[in-house]
Amino acid sequence: MLRQAPQLTYLVILLVAENLSMVGCSSVSSPAGDWLKVEAGAFSLYAPLGWEFHKRLGIDSYVGEFTGNGVVLAFDFGRYSNPLEEYHEPAYVVAHEVVGGYGAKIVSPKVPGHGVTGIYFAKVSGSEKLCLYGQDLTDTQQELALRIFRTIQFKTSRRR
Numbered sequence: 001m002l003r004q005a006p007q008l009t010y011l012v013i014l015l016v017a018e019n020l021s022m023v024g025c026s027s028v029s030s031p032a033g034d035w036l037k038v039e040a041g042a043f044s045l046y047a048p049l050g051w052e053f054h055k056r057l058g059i060d061s062y063v064g065e066f067t068g069n070g071v072v073l074a075f076d077f078g079r080y081s082n083p084l085e086e087y088h089e090p091a092y093v094v095a096h097e098v099v100g101g102y103g104a105k106i107v108s109p110k111v112p113g114h115g116v117t118g119i120y121f122a123k124v125s126g127s128e129k130l131c132l133y134g135q136d137l138t139d140t141q142q143e144l145a146l147r148i149f150r151t152i153q154f155k156t157s158r159r160r
Contacts, residue, residue, distance in 0.1 A: 035151075040064060042077055043100070043130065046151035048144075066132075066148070071141045073134045073148065081129035084120045091115065100153045108146060112139040119149040 035046040038053050042062065051068030061078020076082065087107040088094055092115065095106045102121050109115035118133030132152070134145045 038066060040066075040075070041155075042124075042128075043152055043154045045148055045153070047148050069141070069144065071134055071137060071145060073132055073145060075130060075132040077124075077128060077130045079127050079129065081120065081131040082118075082133075083122065083129070084116070084118050084131065084133070087116055087118070097150075099150055102154065104149075104152075106146065106149060108142055112137060112142045117142045117145045119152070124154055 034049050036049060036051070037044055038047050038051055040053050041055075045066070047066060047068055051066055053064060053066055055062075055064045056074075057063070058076070058078070060080060061076050063074070063076050063078075065072055065074040067073075084105060084107050087109075090110070092107045092109055097104055097106060099106075099119065099121075102124060105120045105122070106118070107120075108117045113136050116133050116135055117137050118131060121130040124130055130152075132149065134141065137145055
């Protein structure tokens with residue numbers, strides 16, 4: 001019987017665990033239909049035709065917004081991005097998922113049109129975080145935002 005080195009066994013276990021954790025993930029690399037990839041520098045997402053990216057002036061982080069279908073999804077990518085801690089049950093649905101290979105917190109108001117629908121990544125690269133959100137979205141807009149959130153992909157190869 002061949003005996004493996006402990007480091008090799010550990011590496012194999014890590015690779016298997018990482019691959020298994022990706023099974024059933026909510027990340028979608030190319031949604032069905034006529035959605036297009038929208039680039040935002042450090043990350044990208046898929047959105048319906050007609051959506052646009054607009055870079056905004058930020059002081060200590062990279063900020064901007066995605067707009068389309070009457071929806072504005074603003075983002076803050078940096079050290080001090082909003083962790084969405086003030087949005088919790090019972091008024092909000094809070095989910096923890098893996099999106100684009102990273103752990104994410106997704107919040108949405110139980111009553112659409114009254115609050116923030118957002119996604120937060122606590123650690124993307126180094127100390128960088130991402131918060132992407134929409135305010136007071138209708139039921140249809142909220143569903144669309146949640147679908148868009150789940151298509152986020154990051155440029156960095158380091159995953160958590």
